Amino acid sequence: xKSYHFNHKHILDFSRFSSQDISFILxxxxxxxxxxxxxxxxxxxxxxxxxxxxxxxxxTRTRLSFEIAAKRMSADTFNISASTSSATxxxxxxxxxxxxxxxxPDVIIVRHSHSGAPHMIARHTEGSVINxxxxxxxxxxxxxLDLLTVRDHKKxxxxxxxxxxxxxxxxxxxxxxxxxxxxxxxxxYIYGPATFLPRSLSSMGAIICSSMEEALTDxxxxxxxxxxxxxxxxxxxxxxxxxxxLYGINQRRIQLAKPDAIIMHPGPINxxxxxxxxxxxxxxxxxxxxxxxxxxxxxxxxxxxxxxAS
Amino acid sequence: xxxxxxxxxxxxxxxxxxxDQIHNLIVVNGRIASNATSDQELKIIDAKGTLVMPGLIxxxxxxxxxxxxYKEDIxxxxxxAAAGGFTGVACMPNTxxxxxxxxxxxxxxxxASQGFCRVYxxxxxxxxxxxxxxxxxxxxxxxxxxxxxxxxxxxxxxxxMRRALEYAGGLNLRVISHSEEPTLGKGGSMNEGSxxxxxxxxxxxxxxxxxxVYRDIALAEYTGIxxxxxxxxxxxxxxxxxxAKKRGxxxxxxxTPHYLSLTEQEVIGYNTNAKMNPPLRTEEDxxxxxxxxxxxxxxxxxTDHAPHSILExxxxxxxxxxxxxxxxxxxxxxxxxxxxxxxxxxxxVHLLSVNPAKILGVTxxxxxxxxxxxxxxxxxxxxxxxDVSGIxxxxxxxxxxxxxxxxxAVLTMVDGRITHNLLN
Numbered sequence: 001x002k003s004y005h006f007n008h009k010h011i012l013d014f015s016r017f018s019s020q021d022i023s024f025i026l027x028x029x030x031x032x033x034x035x036x037x038x039x040x041x042x043x044x045x046x047x048x049x050x051x052x053x054x055x056x057x058x059x060t061r062t063r064l065s066f067e068i069a070a071k072r073m074s075a076d077t078f079n080i081s082a083s084t085s086s087a088t089x090x091x092x093x094x095x096x097x098x099x100x101x102x103x104x105p106d107v108i109i110v111r112h113s114h115s116g117a118p119h120m121i122a123r124h125t126e127g128s129v130i131n132x133x134x135x136x137x138x139x140x141x142x143x144x145l146d147l148l149t150v151r152d153h154k155k156x157x158x159x160x161x162x163x164x165x166x167x168x169x170x171x172x173x174x175x176x177x178x179x180x181x182x183x184x185x186x187x188x189y190i191y192g193p194a195t196f197l198p199r200s201l202s203s204m205g206a207i208i209c210s211s212m213e214e215a216l217t218d219x220x221x222x223x224x225x226x227x228x229x230x231x232x233x234x235x236x237x238x239x240x241x242x243x244x245x246l247y248g249i250n251q252r253r254i255q256l257a258k259p260d261a262i263i264m265h266p267g268p269i270n271x272x273x274x275x276x277x278x279x280x281x282x283x284x285x286x287x288x289x290x291x292x293x294x295x296x297x298x299x300x301x302x303x304x305x306x307x308x309a310s
Numbered sequence: 311x312x313x314x315x316x317x318x319x320x321x322x323x324x325x326x327x328x329x330d331q332i333h334n335l336i337v338v339n340g341r342i343a344s345n346a347t348s349d350q351e352l353k354i355i356d357a358k359g360t361l362v363m364p365g366l367i368x369x370x371x372x373x374x375x376x377x378x379x380y381k382e383d384i385x386x387x388x389x390x391a392a393a394g395g396f397t398g399v400a401c402m403p404n405t406x407x408x409x410x411x412x413x414x415x416x417x418x419x420x421x422a423s424q425g426f427c428r429v430y431x432x433x434x435x436x437x438x439x440x441x442x443x444x445x446x447x448x449x450x451x452x453x454x455x456x457x458x459x460x461x462x463x464x465x466x467x468x469x470x471m472r473r474a475l476e477y478a479g480g481l482n483l484r485v486i487s488h489s490e491e492p493t494l495g496k497g498g499s500m501n502e503g504s505x506x507x508x509x510x511x512x513x514x515x516x517x518x519x520x521x522x523v524y525r526d527i528a529l530a531e532y533t534g535i536x537x538x539x540x541x542x543x544x545x546x547x548x549x550x551x552x553x554a555k556k557r558g559x560x561x562x563x564x565x566t567p568h569y570l571s572l573t574e575q576e577v578i579g580y581n582t583n584a585k586m587n588p589p590l591r592t593e594e595d596x597x598x599x600x601x602x603x604x605x606x607x608x609x610x611x612x613t614d615h616a617p618h619s620i621l622e623x624x625x626x627x628x629x630x631x632x633x634x635x636x637x638x639x640x641x642x643x644x645x646x647x648x649x650x651x652x653x654x655x656x657x658x659v660h661l662l663s664v665n666p667a668k669i670l671g672v673t674x675x676x677x678x679x680x681x682x683x684x685x686x687x688x689x690x691x692x693x694x695x696x697d698v699s700g701i702x703x704x705x706x707x708x709x710x711x712x713x714x715x716x717x718x719a720v721l722t723m724v725d726g727r728i729t730h731n732l733l734n
Contacts, residue, residue, distance in 0.1 A: 015508070112626070114628045115628070116580035120580060120626065120627075135510045138510065172510065200508075201507060
């Protein structure tokens with residue numbers, strides 16, 4: 001067998017990963033899970049490394065997850081959010097990054113409202129860059145934690161039916177998931193209001209469905225996406241009321257999926273709009289909080305691996 | 311010093327005089343001459359192995375002066391034009407202030423008098439190009455504009471566009487339309503399709519252009535006044551223009567070298583030097599545009615030379631300004647059509663000289679004796695790398711940097727004055 005080396009200095013998008021890369025990241029994350037179950041949740045693996053959370057968009061979960069991951073690996077972490085950085089003083093992104101780079105960080109974790117911003121930052125920094133969500137492009141660490149969560153429950157990522165319901169067009173999580181699950185040998189079925197399902201999504205490998213039945217029937221995994229209230233200046237939907245009625249996941253619709261199908265959501269949930277509360281909280285199906293727990297392990301793995309690859 | 315030359319042994323291509331042959335061209339006192347008297351001393355230009363043609367005219371450039379001289383000014387832009395083989399350029403009015411009144415037009419022409427090529431100002435259609443009320447075409451025409459356009463800002467109000475056509479028609483000024491319906495592609499930064507989807511960039515559908523091209527054709531047919539469609543980028547626009555011409559609608563159209571040679575694939579990697587408006591389209595569109603140039607549907611190649619500095623380009627893709635420089639790469643990129651046997655040299659000269667001169671109603675397009683000696687000598691075989699260090703324009707925003715190119719202007723002459731010379 002050929003020896004494998006993880007050689008990604010940056011984590012920018014899923015399309016750069018082979019199935020071997022993904023399996024390796026998930027295996028690494030798996031091995032780090034137990035650290036978070038110890039009474040003293042800390043290992044010295046990244047001691048002396050400087051990790052910067054550079055967030056130009058609000059985030060609670062992702063940012064906290066990265067920070068906890070870094071601290072459990074003994075790295076030094078620093079948070080910069082757009083409101084406290086020079087962004088408000090009119091400094092260009094490249095100047096901000098050059099200044100941060102001059103302080104010699106090992107990893108910069110970036111969230112930005114413009115697609116491709118992490119790619120640009122990666123060209124102007126010596127350390128590693130991890131994309132924590134860029135515009136409507138990708139959210140690779142979320143995609144990986146989704147893959148890990150499904151693998152935990154389904155034992156493998158091969159030959160599953162993954163249904164993703166909702167605003168696929170604007171969901172960077174869905175984009176990473178579509179590419180990730182497809183790379184691993186599963187099929188991703190997508191459905192939602194047609195305004196959210198441009199034809200071009202099939203180029204990512206997704207199967208565009210024409211009914212909820214087609215998407216959900218015999219699905220192993222059902223993922224719903226947050227409908228973003230802040231996107232209402234583009235006439236994509238008549239109302240949330242109608243969305244909930246036609247496209248919301250409730251107990252009746254979930255019966256179409258396999259009996260052991262799991263329910264996922266990248267959060268935060270609009271309860272009662274895209275997901276009925278009793279489905280979100282269904283202990284037999286919902287793995288939404290497992291996703292959050294796995295997020296820490298996946299991010300520990302990513303930090304460990306990119307620093308190792310540099 | 312006299313401006314008397316004999317250009318020897320070049321292949322002279324002068325379609326309006328039905329000439330395509332090895333010929334010695336004589337220039338006396340800044341004009342084309344049929345012969346010289348014995349007392350006139352002629353400087354010899356050895357043009358063996360080259361093409362000698364009427365001076366090239368780029369009817370769509372942005373020279374950025376007044377207002378954004380850090381990107382380009384009339385002197386640097388005209389020098390880049392001369393280096394690219396152009397003897398004349400028409401500059402769009404989206405300067406700061408906008409060229410919407412005679413005072414700005416006169417300023418541009420005064421600056422241009424020091425320049426390296428003829429500069430033909432295009433006036434704004436609407437005051438400040440706001441799309442609300444007509445600018446003073448008449449006074450601007452007296453000051454020297456050759457056409458009107460709100461380039462960069464499509465005229466949304468159809469009644470205003472109709473009035474612009476009618477009023478301009480009465481003054482014998484051509485209206486140049488930037489034909490895009492602005493609400494459909496709102497917020498978009500590249501062609502809409504699988505590439506934009508995969509990059510997470512908001513797209514500009516091809517329908518954005520077709521809708522407005524159709525409106526402009528309908529207005530030209532209704533009023534009977536000619537309209538010129540700028541920078542055609544889509545297959546459907548080309549098809550609409552072909553159909554309109556068949557109906558006898560007075561419409562002319564241009565495309566740019568980049569729509570003939572690049573596609574949306576160029577944007578991959580968030581390359582802001584491939585960001586422009588209209589955006590680079592698909593391979594299917596590119597082939598359709600090449601075909602439309604070959605069959606005469608599109609009769610002009612213009613560059614839409616749009617200089618920007620790194621301040622506008624070295625930023626997040628969504629925030630980057632639209633446009634690329636083009637004056638210095640137009641000749642080699644258009645020659646690719648000749649090498650691909652889509653057009654011959656006769657059509658090459660029509661696309662880059664005869665037709666723009668005719669549409670704008672300016673001097674040029676022929677080498678008839680008595681005409682001002684505006685001419686371009688092209689070496690179609692020379693191979694070189696398009697390198698940043700060789701760029702004459704003040705700006706560097708070109709997706710062609712690093713490309714191997716074939717063919718370039720080796721001498722440019724305006725009024726018998728050599729403005730660019732690589733021959734010696």
